[in-house]
Amino acid sequence: MPATCPVTFDPFDASYLLDPYPTLERLPAAFHSAELDMWVLTRHSDIDAVFRDPATFSAAIAQDPLFPLSDTARAALGPHFPLPKTMSNNDPPDHARIRHFTMRAFSARRTAVLEPRVRAAATELVDALPSGEFDLVSALSHPLPAFMIFALIGFPPEDTEVLTSWCGNRMAFSWGRPALAEQVEIAGNMRRYWEYCTRFVAERVAEPRDDFTSDLVRWHLDDPDRLTQREITSIIYGLSFAGHETTTNLTSNALRRLLEHRDQWTELCADPSLIPSAVEEALRYDTSVIAWRRITTRDVSIADVDIPAGSKLLLLLGGANRDPDRFADPDRFDIHRPDAARHLAFGKGIHFCLGAPLARMELRIVLELLTARTPDLELVPEQTLDFPPNVSFRGPHRLLLRRTTQEAP
Ligand code: HEM
Secondary structure (H helix, E strand, C coil): CCCCCCCCCCCCCHHHHCHHHHHHCCCEEEECCCCCCCCEEEHHHHHHHHHCCCCEECCCCCCCCCCCCCHHHHHCCCCCCCCCCCCCCCCHHHHHHHHHHHHHCCHHHHHHHHHHHHHHHHHHHHHHCCCCCCEHHHHCHHHHHHHHHHHHCCCCHHHHHHHHHHCCCCHHHHCCCCCCCHHHHHHHHHHHHHHHHHHHHHHHHHHCCCCCCHHHHHHHHHHCCCCCCHHHHHHHHHHHHCCHHHHHHHHHHHHHHHCHHHHHHHHHHHHHHCCCCCHHHHHCCCCCCEEEEEEECCCCCEEEECCCCCCEEEEEEEHHHHHCCCCCCCCCCCCCCCCCCHCCCCCCHCCCCCCCHHHHHHHHHHHHHHHHHHCCEEEECCCCCCCCCCCCCCCCCEEEEECCCCCCC
C-alpha cells in the first residue's frame, strides 16, 4: 500500500541543515520523497533490518551522485571513472573479497602502532590552541583525522596540504546538489587525487614499506588476480575520504554537545573513565553520517509501505538514533545512557564501518587531552553554525570555542 498523504521532505532546506532533529521526529516510518525520488526510512528497527539483508538491499548506489552530473563534469573526471567498486558500494560476493584484505591490513598491530602517533599529533595540536577565541574545526577537528588516515595509508606528511585541498567539497559531489561550475571543479580535484593515488600505489608496488598500502600490495604481489593494483588504488582513494570528514565532524559535534551540557563536561573532566560512553552518546545524539543509501533488488514492504524493486532508499540514521522505540527520552543528551552504543552511526552487518575503532580512538584521545588540559573550554555564545548542504555528512564548518582562564604570562 503506498503512503496516502504525500510527505514534504527537503534535506537541503536551511532549517533542516541547521537542526534536522525536529523534522526527523515528525516524519513517518517510511515514505516516498518526491524531491529526491527516493523512499525514506526513519526507524531504528527498519533500518537495522535493511542493513542486515544485503541480498534485498543492495549497496550499489551508496557513492553515486544524488543528482545527475553534467556532461562537462563527467568529462572532467577523466577516463578512470567510474572507479572499481570496493566496499561501501559493493555487494556480495565481491564485497567480501575486498573487505577481507582491507580488514587484514587494518590489523590490531597497525592500529596499535597508530595510537601513539595520533596521541602525539593531537597533543601538539591541543598545546597550540590559543588562550582566546579559536575555531575548533581548523585548529583540531580537521587536521587530526587527516593526519591519522594519511599516516595509516602511508602518504608522505609533506603532501597533506595538497591532498586535503583536493578533497575539499568532495562530499557535495555525491551527496549534495552542486552547481555546474562546482561540479567541474570538484571533478578536476577528484581526478588529480586519483592520479596521485595511482602513482603512490605504483611506488609501493616497486618498493613496499611498513604501511597499510604496502600490506595490500604484498597480497597483490602474491596473487595479482585476487586483488588488483587498480582495486588497491580505489581502496586507498575511498578510505582517505571515508576516514576524514566523518571523523572531523564527529569531533566537532561531540565537543559542541558536551560544552552545551556543561554539567556533563564538568563530570567528564572529573572522571575521564566516562569518556568511552560519552563517545557513544555523541555518535548517537549527533552522528556525523546522518543518512546512508541502499537500492532494493525486489519488491518489499516496510512499515506497511510497499516499495517496488529498483527503488532507491535513504536511511535516516539520525532518525534511527533518536527513535523513541529504541532509546528512552531520545532527545536527552546523556553520557550515562546505558544503551547508547546501540546507535546505527556506523551502520550494521557486512558493511559495518571499518574505521569505527579508529574514529572512536581518535575522539577518545581528543577528549582525554581536552578534559585534562583545557577544562575551562566553553562555546563562544550566540555563534551561528553553518552546515554543508548534503544529505549524509553533518558537522559545522566552524565551531568557535574559547578558554576562560588566561594563561600566566
Ligand atoms: C565518526 C566517524 C565515522 C562514521 C560516523 C562512519 C560511518 C560509516 C557508515 C554509516 C558506513 C556505512 C555502513 C553500511 O553501509 O552499512 C561506513 C562504512 C565504511 N566506513 Fe566509516 N565512518 C566513520 C569513520 C570511518 C573511518 C575513520 C574510516 C577509515 C579509516 C572509515 C571507513 C569506512 C569504510 C571502508 C566503510 C565501508 C565498509 C564496507 O562497505 O564494508 N569510516 N562508515
